[in-house]
Amino acid sequence: MVLLPYLDIICRSVAVYFFMTIALRVFGKKELSQLNTADIILILLISNSVQNAMVGPDTSLWGGLIAALALFIINFVIKKLTHKYKLLGDLLIDKPEILIHNGKLDFKTLSKLDISNDELKEAMREHGLEHFVDVKLCMLEIDGTISVISEDKKHLKQTHYKRKHNHKNLRK
Numbered sequence: 038m039v040l041l042p043y044l045d046i047i048c049r050s051v052a053v054y055f056f057m058t059i060a061l062r063v064f065g066k067k068e069l070s071q072l073n074t075a076d077i078i079l080i081l082l083i084s085n086s087v088q089n090a091m092v093g094p095d096t097s098l099w100g101g102l103i104a105a106l107a108l109f110i111i112n113f114v115i116k117k118l119t120h121k122y123k124l125l126g127d128l129l130i131d132k133p134e135i136l137i138h139n140g141k142l143d144f145k146t147l148s149k150l151d152i153s154n155d156e157l158k159e160a161m162r163e164h165g166l167e168h169f170v171d172v173k174l175c176m177l178e179i180d181g182t183i184s185v186i187s188e189d190k191k192h193l194k195q196t197h198y199k200r201k202h203n204h205k206n207l208r209k
Contacts, residue, residue: 043103050091050107137175161185
């Protein structure tokens with residue numbers, strides 16, 4: 038049967054898709070909106086390492102196209118299902134995190150997300166704020182941006198601070 042090898046490619050591709058989704062969720066890659074060199078290298082190496090797992094011995098054009106089509110379809114289906122079923126969405130999609138509420142920093146969340154004081158202050162400055170007490174709400178959004186809302190309406194801006202992956206403070 039001609040379709041059997043392609044069914045194998047589809048099953049392998051779907052398995053790799055779920056593995057990568059779970060791995061990214063477990064390892065907490067919230068910073069995907071801004072990748073550094075190490076992240077790009079990792080993505081390239083992972084894509085190369087899972088290629089054979091998806092297509093097996095079939096290195097033909099059709100094998101690659103079937104694998105890509107299976108990935109597009111499963112991604113489309115997963116997006117539809119996460120919108121329809123809240124529990125599945127909760128498992129697969131990150132949630133926004135509150136960093137500052139009414140001028141009070143959430144140190145537990147900041148530590149968990151590895152957000153430095155300097156990074157937080159940079160986001161506040163981009164929103165025209167200097168002091169933590171001026172912040173009504175500061176959140177790490179699911180796309181890796183930090184949103185800041187102040188009590189003073191004149192400081193509201195439409196800018197977003199993109200998190201940098203390098204969290205180290207370069208103090209001497």
